Amino acid sequence: MSSSIGTECTDLKQKYDTCFNKWYSEKFLKGDTTPECEDLFKDYKACVMVALKEKQIDTLLADARKESPFPPPSSSSNSEA
């Protein structure tokens, strides 16, 4: 499993990845889109955002999102899967 940009987030990331991979293959691809890993994603994402801010990538990211939304996220986004 890949590591996170924030060393301290890798553990949280891998817990989330495990949950996501299982959900993706066993639920999502079979037609069940009910989110399952929300809590794990919330914790992991909070950690990553701190790391991004420290490395000053958060502003680059905000600009890139504005410039290329790449089909924007749905209104019910953030920690759904």
Place this chain on the structure above:
Amino acid sequence: MRLFKTVHDFDYSWHTVSAAQWQKYPNPDCPHVQHVDVLDSSVDPETGVLRIERLISVNQKAPALILRAIGASSTQYVREVAIIDPKTKTMTLSSKNLTLSNILSCEESITYTQHPTIPEKTLFSHMIEDWSVQRFQQNALLGREAFSKVLERFVVLAEAKEEAATNASK
């Protein structure tokens, strides 16, 4: 601008290929990929389409002199957005460099779709658009051409002045 496109088919179902996308790294064949992080993950409640935004940290091996000259560090970041539609069995991954975007723009697009006639196969299409320094080169060229004209005029004027001065002293 450089454009590169390739198509291929894999002897694996679309389900397998799409799921494998999340387990590509770490990969000994891709030592430059340092980290992969998920920034956003959401399913559109109306369409059932999954959208995942990721940040990929890449170690760029370039001569230190070049890195210093362009003010870059050896770690670069790429933003990728994946759109997965399980109904149409289509997965599209679009990525673009996050860092060095003022110097170059490298956009990559990968699409995986179920083979139209053989469901055990997956079609793969890969496109890269590379606007490496083109704008800079164009502007530099324009600048050079414009300055050449200025120089020509300057030289003509200087010669004319000198001639006038020589004539006047006669």
